[in-house]
Amino acid sequence: MTHRFLSQADLKALIAELVAAKTRVIAPVRAKDDPEQLDYLPIQSLEEATFGARIPRRSLKEFFLPTTEILLSYHQTKEGVTIKEVPTEHPPQVLFSATPCDAAGLDVVDKVMNWDYKDELWNGRRKAATIVSFLCSSMDATCFCTAVGLGPDSSRGSDVLLVPVEGGYLATILTEKGEALLQGKGKAEVPAAVQAAADAAQSEARKKVEANLATIPADFSEWLAKNFDHPLWKTISLRCHGCGACASICPTCHCFDIVDEHNSSSDGVRRRNWDSCQTSKFTLHASGHNPRGSQNERFRQRVEHKFSIYPTKFGDILCTGCGRCARVCPGGMDLPTLIGELMTLAKAEPAESKL
Amino acid sequence: MKELQDLARKLLTEGTVQVVIGYEEGPRTARPAFITDPEKAGNLIFDKRCVQNLASYLNPRRKQIVSLGKAAVVVKGCDARAVAGLLRENQILRENIVIIAVRCGGVLTDPESNAELTTETTSARCGNCDVREPKLFDYLIGELPPAPPVNPKRAEQIAALEKMTAAERWAFWSQELSRCIRCHACREACPMCFCVQCTAEKSTPLWIDPSATPRANRAWQTMRVLHQAGRCVDCLECERACPEHIPLGLLARYIADSVEKRFDYKTCDDPSVVAPMGIYRTDDDEEFIR
Amino acid sequence: MNIYQPYLMSIKEITDETVDTRTFRLEFKDPAVAEKFTFNAGQFGEYSVFGEGESTFCIASPSTRKGYIECSFKASGKVTRALRRLSVGDTLGFRGPYGNNFPLDKMKGHSMLFIAGGIGLAPVRSVIWTCLDQRDEFKNITIVYGARSVGDLVYKRELEEWGKRSDINLCLSVDPGGETPDWKGKIARIPTAVEESGVVAADTFAVICGPPVMIKFTLPVLTKLGFPADHIYTTLENRMKCGLGKCGRCNIGPTYVCKDGPVFTAAEIRALPQEF
Numbered sequence: 001m002t003h004r005f006l007s008q009a010d011l012k013a014l015i016a017e018l019v020a021a022k023t024r025v026i027a028p029v030r031a032k033d034d035p036e037q038l039d040y041l042p043i044q045s046l047e048e049a050t051f052g053a054r055i056p057r058r059s060l061k062e063f064f065l066p067t068t069e070i071l072l073s074y075h076q077t078k079e080g081v082t083i084k085e086v087p088t089e090h091p092p093q094v095l096f097s098a099t100p101c102d103a104a105g106l107d108v109v110d111k112v113m114n115w116d117y118k119d120e121l122w123n124g125r126r127k128a129a130t131i132v133s134f135l136c137s138s139m140d141a142t143c144f145c146t147a148v149g150l151g152p153d154s155s156r157g158s159d160v161l162l163v164p165v166e167g168g169y170l171a172t173i174l175t176e177k178g179e180a181l182l183q184g185k186g187k188a189e190v191p192a193a194v195q196a197a198a199d200a201a202q203s204e205a206r207k208k209v210e211a212n213l214a215t216i217p218a219d220f221s222e223w224l225a226k227n228f229d230h231p232l233w234k235t236i237s238l239r240c241h242g243c244g245a246c247a248s249i250c251p252t253c254h255c256f257d258i259v260d261e262h263n264s265s266s267d268g269v270r271r272r273n274w275d276s277c278q279t280s281k282f283t284l285h286a287s288g289h290n291p292r293g294s295q296n297e298r299f300r301q302r303v304e305h306k307f308s309i310y311p312t313k314f315g316d317i318l319c320t321g322c323g324r325c326a327r328v329c330p331g332g333m334d335l336p337t338l339i340g341e342l343m344t345l346a347k348a349e350p351a352e353s354k355l
Numbered sequence: 356m357k358e359l360q361d362l363a364r365k366l367l368t369e370g371t372v373q374v375v376i377g378y379e380e381g382p383r384t385a386r387p388a389f390i391t392d393p394e395k396a397g398n399l400i401f402d403k404r405c406v407q408n409l410a411s412y413l414n415p416r417r418k419q420i421v422s423l424g425k426a427a428v429v430v431k432g433c434d435a436r437a438v439a440g441l442l443r444e445n446q447i448l449r450e451n452i453v454i455i456a457v458r459c460g461g462v463l464t465d466p467e468s469n470a471e472l473t474t475e476t477t478s479a480r481c482g483n484c485d486v487r488e489p490k491l492f493d494y495l496i497g498e499l500p501p502a503p504p505v506n507p508k509r510a511e512q513i514a515a516l517e518k519m520t521a522a523e524r525w526a527f528w529s530q531e532l533s534r535c536i537r538c539h540a541c542r543e544a545c546p547m548c549f550c551v552q553c554t555a556e557k558s559t560p561l562w563i564d565p566s567a568t569p570r571a572n573r574a575w576q577t578m579r580v581l582h583q584a585g586r587c588v589d590c591l592e593c594e595r596a597c598p599e600h601i602p603l604g605l606l607a608r609y610i611a612d613s614v615e616k617r618f619d620y621k622t623c624d625d626p627s628v629v630a631p632m633g634i635y636r637t638d639d640d641e642e643f644i645r
Numbered sequence: 646m647n648i649y650q651p652y653l654m655s656i657k658e659i660t661d662e663t664v665d666t667r668t669f670r671l672e673f674k675d676p677a678v679a680e681k682f683t684f685n686a687g688q689f690g691e692y693s694v695f696g697e698g699e700s701t702f703c704i705a706s707p708s709t710r711k712g713y714i715e716c717s718f719k720a721s722g723k724v725t726r727a728l729r730r731l732s733v734g735d736t737l738g739f740r741g742p743y744g745n746n747f748p749l750d751k752m753k754g755h756s757m758l759f760i761a762g763g764i765g766l767a768p769v770r771s772v773i774w775t776c777l778d779q780r781d782e783f784k785n786i787t788i789v790y791g792a793r794s795v796g797d798l799v800y801k802r803e804l805e806e807w808g809k810r811s812d813i814n815l816c817l818s819v820d821p822g823g824e825t826p827d828w829k830g831k832i833a834r835i836p837t838a839v840e841e842s843g844v845v846a847a848d849t850f851a852v853i854c855g856p857p858v859m860i861k862f863t864l865p866v867l868t869k870l871g872f873p874a875d876h877i878y879t880t881l882e883n884r885m886k887c888g889l890g891k892c893g894r895c896n897i898g899p900t901y902v903c904k905d906g907p908v909f910t911a912a913e914i915r916a917l918p919q920e921f
Contacts, residue, residue: 031600033600033602034600057598057600058598058599067536067537067567068537068566068567068568142383234419235389237419238387238389238412238419238420238423239386239387239388239389239412241411241540241543241544241596242543243538243539243540243541243542243543243544243596244538244539244540244543245538245540245596245597245598247538248536248538248540248598249598257565259564259565259566261564261566261568271566273537273565273566273567274536274537274538274567276538279539279543280416281556293418294417294418294419295417295418295419296419326382326383327383328598330407330540330544330592330595330596331386331387331407331544332381332383332384332385332386332387332407334381334382334383334386337382
């Protein structure tokens with residue numbers, strides 16, 4: 001891990017250089033329909049972007065697991081079928097001013113995408129992308145990244161972390177990709193005062209978000225597993241519509257559907273599409289049997305998968321504490337508050353199963 | 356709101372209903388509440404932040420709510436139109452629901468702002484409101500507040516659409532709908548989308564590709580809004596639920612205006628008034644259906 | 646390598662088992678794949694009709710036979726109906742083998758009790774033939790198989806073959822009311838047929854597949870006969886899409902049916918959250 005100091009001009013020049021080299025550059029941009037909001041969009045110059053102002057409305061997920069993604073295309077005639085493969089190599093792109101929660105989300109999902117079969121569609125896009133994250137200081141009451149073991153200066157999933165300081169940015173280079181991106185850019189010597197200022201900014205940011213929700217204890221995952229049949233599941237999600245908006249803007253929700261699509265009588269594609277365990281037919285069998293037939297069970301699955309199953313299988317909470325689910329929910333479900341309530345309940349009723 | 360809280364307490368204590376579906380204070384703003392314990396009736400509130408259309412929770416397919424027992428539901432005038440729609444279309448029986456209608460002075464577009472109601476902050480749905488004192492109810496409560504300021508945005512958007520040529524409108528909606536990710540949050544939040552199996556979920560035959568492609572997105576959204584023609588109550592839950600911020604309420608409003616022009620019909624809170632697309636008559640104006 | 650890309654298969658043979666159940670024998674179009682491909686009894690795959698979609702079935706043929714695989718299915722949805730429209734020589738896709746398998750190495754040297762109902766015989770058939778192809782490795786083999794009616798029995802040719810063998814105790818049964826005038830087998834539901842089969846639990850592994858209600862009422866019979874829960878194997882079905890642990894659809898608690906299953910012991914199933 002090394003550091004460099006980048007001035008505003010250095011950053012502007014870096015982006016101009018990338019754009020000139022036809023590298024796709026993505027950064028937060030003010031939304032057309034609501035200038036108070038930011039969306040991750042392609043930019044041609046630094047001026048188009050707004051760095052570190054607030055969390056963009058949608059996560060980085062769509063750049064790595066597209067909303068709809070072609071798995072293969074086929075050509076079918078009486079003679080047989082030929083399959084045309086999709087590329088797993090992609091042109092390079094650099095994502096600037098990713099929030100640390102969004103960058104970390106990619107790292108968390110890497111685990112399920114590689115635990116046995118390697119998903120080269122996901123991996124190919126990950127390999128081609130360089131992520132430059134930005135210290136988050138725009139947290140609101142809904143953020144809870146520190147509670148899930150991350151933070152506004154988390155380095156997970158990032159290649160470079162930028163911290164704004166007087167005159168520019170302190171860049172912490174975290175990976176070889178980050179090294180390659182910033183080679184020769186800015187200054188290698190970082191004054192001690194700059195380092196101290198960055199440390200202070202990071203510490204202050206962490207304190208702000210820590211105040212929102214206490215760190216989730218290691219045994220919470222076990223408590224959730226043991227309390228699968230707790231009566232609480234019958235009351236906490238009555239207002240949930242099962243719309244799945246939460247899953248769509250979540251940086252770590254990755255569940256998908258696979259469907260075929262005719263484009264003509266002989267040609268078509270097989271796609272994977274975003275899907276969500278919150279929808280009523282997610283687990284519906286052809287026989288008509290549905291193991292999760294009511295929203296109570298479906299919401300339980302969401303909480304169990306994120307805070308119990310994924311930690312058990314992969315060692316990570318399937319959540320980066322970005323708070324988007326709470327901000328977008330039309331039914332007023334509030335996951336961070338709910339997790340806080342569950343943690344309190346777990347303390348009051350430790351370990352034993354409610355069966 | 357004491358009158359509401361007292362009424363809820365009474366209904367629950369006397370066993371008239373087993374759950375009162377209303378609004379309560381949530382961690383962020385007002386949120387739907389399901390009060391089953393009379394002691395908790397004091398949680399019920401009603402103010403300009405109560406934007407949700409609680410009629411969505413009356414969908415008989417929501418097993419977890421049906422299992423709570425007979426419900427009373429708190430409605431604004433626009434929400435009462437949705438309850439009337441559910442009654443009109445035989446989704447619920449009148450005797451199985453207790454309707455607590457509240458006199459309404461308008462709601463905010465952004466309830467979390469808790470701002471004053473102004474021409475900029477008032478929800479677009481309050482613009483044409485003629486049901487601030489709902490006519491469908493078992494109990495009518497609250498004082499009638501002054502009419503809310505009218506937010507001109509919706510009328511401006513409609514005017515802009517009407518000025519466009521068909522090609523320009525196609526381009527406009529193609530652009531907006533290209534962002535659709537086929538999450539169907541709009542459908543799940545809509546009180547009038549209660550079908551057990553949505554047309555978009557049918558696979559034999561496959562009417563609409565489930566993928567988020569421009570072609571399929573257009574098909575899905577236009578199909579949904581046409582299935583809402585004469586039924587949509589303009590509650591804007593679809594627009595509020597959409598994680599991609601697509602102006603779905605504008606599309607629904609535009610269709611509703613077309614229905615009004617052609618059939619001289621506005622969705623209303625009288626279940627006995629038949630919707631134009633909701634009845635078969637042998638003397639229908641259209642020959643193909645006679 | 647794209648893990649979602651299927652092998653191309655050619656339909657070699659079509660057999661109608663019943664009015665609604667069809668069996669395909671499939672051969673790999675690529676001889677190199679045909680040469681290398683192996684699987685274990687109990688594993689499943691994703692079979693697809695290009696343009697219609699993928700569907701999940703077990704591999705119903707034994708792992709001891711090379712060069713082809715078989716699957717049996719009922720036309721119940723979009724993809725299975727499309728599969729039924731295919732003819733010999735047509736191409737379909739196959740991804741697999743996925744999932745875990747029946748632990749035959751553990752079962753060798755012991756006796757086997759196979760119980761199946763209706764189309765549930767498909768995954769069991771894979772194990773049965775794998776065992777019969779190594780008959781010396783197993784002691785007693787008992788097969789209790791039944792269906793609602795004679796017309797619903799599948800793999801009728803093989804039932805006849807197994808019935809003729811002296812090294813198999815075959816007990817066929819149909820539900821009361823499902824018999825034909827010339828039916829010579831038992832008339833009873835599976836739980837009763839198992840109880841009356843004369844099978845002994847000592848040193849025996851049970852493999853049971855069929856409709857959930859059949860399994861629900863047969864497990865107590867097995868327990869009564871003395872089968873420990875970790876000697877009873879069954880398969881769980883769940884709605885699947887990717888079949889390889891990524892799409893998040895088939896889990897029961899932390900158990901991914903496509904990875905930790907579809908083969909489970911009764912003991913393992915009892916320990917799962919009851920959400921299936």
